[in-house]
Amino acid sequence: MPPDNGGYMVAGYVVTAVILVGYAVVLWRRSRSLM
Amino acid sequence: MTQPAAAAPIVRRGLLLCAVALLGLAGVYVLAIAYTPVEARQGLAQKIFYLHVPAAWSALLSFSLVGISSALFLWLHDPRLDRFAASSAEVGVAFSAVMLTTGPIWAKPIWGTWWTWDARLTLTLFLFFLFIGYLALRAALADPAERARFSAVVGILGMLLVPFIHLSVYLFRTLHPQPIVLKPSAPSLPPAMLQTLLASFAVFTLLYIGLVTVRYGIALLEEAREAADAA
Amino acid sequence: MRLALAIAAKDIRAELRSRTALLSATVFAALVLVVFNFARDPTALAAIDLAPSVLWVTFALAAMVALNRAFTIERENAALDGLLLAPVPREAIFLGKLLANLAFVGTVEAITLPLFVLFFNVAIGHALPGIIGVTALATIGFVAVGTIFSAMAVRTRFAELMLPVLLLPFMVPPLIGAVQATARLLADRPLSEVMGWLRLLALYDVVFVTLCMLAFPAVVDE
Numbered sequence: 035m036p037p038d039n040g041g042y043m044v045a046g047y048v049v050t051a052v053i054l055v056g057y058a059v060v061l062w063r064r065s066r067s068l069m
Numbered sequence: 070m071t072q073p074a075a076a077a078p079i080v081r082r083g084l085l086l087c088a089v090a091l092l093g094l095a096g097v098y099v100l101a102i103a104y105t106p107v108e109a110r111q112g113l114a115q116k117i118f119y120l121h122v123p124a125a126w127s128a129l130l131s132f133s134l135v136g137i138s139s140a141l142f143l144w145l146h147d148p149r150l151d152r153f154a155a156s157s158a159e160v161g162v163a164f165s166a167v168m169l170t171t172g173p174i175w176a177k178p179i180w181g182t183w184w185t186w187d188a189r190l191t192l193t194l195f196l197f198f199l200f201i202g203y204l205a206l207r208a209a210l211a212d213p214a215e216r217a218r219f220s221a222v223v224g225i226l227g228m229l230l231v232p233f234i235h236l237s238v239y240l241f242r243t244l245h246p247q248p249i250v251l252k253p254s255a256p257s258l259p260p261a262m263l264q265t266l267l268a269s270f271a272v273f274t275l276l277y278i279g280l281v282t283v284r285y286g287i288a289l290l291e292e293a294r295e296a297a298d299a300a
Numbered sequence: 301m302r303l304a305l306a307i308a309a310k311d312i313r314a315e316l317r318s319r320t321a322l323l324s325a326t327v328f329a330a331l332v333l334v335v336f337n338f339a340r341d342p343t344a345l346a347a348i349d350l351a352p353s354v355l356w357v358t359f360a361l362a363a364m365v366a367l368n369r370a371f372t373i374e375r376e377n378a379a380l381d382g383l384l385l386a387p388v389p390r391e392a393i394f395l396g397k398l399l400a401n402l403a404f405v406g407t408v409e410a411i412t413l414p415l416f417v418l419f420f421n422v423a424i425g426h427a428l429p430g431i432i433g434v435t436a437l438a439t440i441g442f443v444a445v446g447t448i449f450s451a452m453a454v455r456t457r458f459a460e461l462m463l464p465v466l467l468l469p470f471m472v473p474p475l476i477g478a479v480q481a482t483a484r485l486l487a488d489r490p491l492s493e494v495m496g497w498l499r500l501l502a503l504y505d506v507v508f509v510t511l512c513m514l515a516f517p518a519v520v521d522e
Binding site: 040061064 | 286
Binding site: 143195198199201202205206209210214215218219221222223225226227229230233234236237238240241 | 445448449452455456457458462465466468469470472473476477480496497500504507508511512515518519522
């Protein structure tokens with residue numbers, strides 16, 4: 035029986051998405067204000 | 070002689086690449102969560118591997134390219150190289166942040182501790198600090214020519230520091246035998262895992278290219294704005 | 301490289317005349333040692349176990365303080381500008397600055413070491429030649445990168461913050477080497493165990509002195 039650590043997986047996936055999507059959005063908004 | 074008109078298509082192209090890459094990331098998420106098998110000893114937490122390892126690749130790619138374009142800039146004096154180095158550094162911070170967060174989140178259930186000074190995590194921490202130092206120096210220098218030259222020197226020195234960090238941390242750690250830990254990546258991956266991992270590498274590489282392109286375009290726009298303000 | 305020696309001599313003379321930087325760096329190092337004494341639980345850890353770490357953290361911090369001062373003086377005097385106008389090879393200027401900084405930091409270390417022996421009651425005599433050697437090698441590494449970074453940091457608004465942020469990652473490999481070598485020397489380990497670390501220190505020095513010397517023109521020339 036594999037250990038019950040799904041919470042960590044969720045945390046990792048959420049954090050990654052927040053950082054990468056968040057940075058992309060920040061760049062997008064910066065470009066919008068400059069163009 | 071910056072051309073704001075030329076910058077806009079670069080930004081748009083970059084944003085398109087990012088959008089495609091982020092969609093790809095969503096696809097990788099689905100693959101990793103639903104398609105790959107659950108590792109018997111490590112459980113679901115093992116699946117962070119599909120994000121952590123490609124993020125490491127992207128962070129290292131960002132860093133190497135900062136170093137290489139810094140060296141080329143000092144040789145060729147082409148401002149495009151400096152702009153590219155700065156863009157790559159900022160994008161590198163994002164990928165390093167992913168590594169530094171997913172690393173401990175993965176380590177805690179697998180190794181029982183949030184942090185360990187193993188070669189990989191330690192190197193990531195150093196990359197992060199080197200990126201930050203590079204960007205802090207750029208922010209603190211007003212003259213563009215000085216900014217470009219100085220940060221290029223830091224970029225090159227930083228790139229050459231990496232093998233020394235790796236070597237000294239490795240030597241340091243072999244003196245202090247760590248408790249036996251579960252090896253996070255199996256020696257030979259079953260096909261579903263390998264395919265997902267490769268797909269993730271492709272997505273992260275595409276995301277790097279997209280983000281750097283957008284950031285480069287923004288750098289052009291900012292230079293044009295500065296020139297217009299000065300005029 | 302007689303020019304480098306001349307430049308170094310000039311800087312050293314200037315520093316000896318004012319002496320403020322030397323004194324403040326030495327006092328700083330002594331205070332760090334005092335802080336370390338109170339920052340540990342003497343019943344939990346023997347002084348000898350912590351000794352290499354305490355010594356090297358103190359040396360590293362003192363080197364940083366010294367390097368900051370060195371280029372601040374430079375900026376105040378604008379002496380560098382005069383030197384740059386002359387057809388002096390930039391590599392010579394770098395080596396001159398490096399030697400002067402080494403003399404400065406070396407002096408601070410030479411005064412700090414006996415204080416360290418005193419405060420922490422560490423028997424150092426049997427290992428002294430080795431420790432001097434390790435200190436020389438590691439300090440060259442610190443100061444080579446520190447010289448070029450302080451030349452850059454001095455042009456920024458927050459030079460005192462900028463230098464540590466840039467320099468500390470670069471001080472880690474020499475620091476690791478120095479602490480490991482010092483620990484072994486103090487424990488009277490055979491030379492073979494120390495050699496590996498000495499080689500690491502020497503390699504670092506060769507690579508970074510060369511690199512910083514080659515990169516120096518990019519920092520001082522337009």
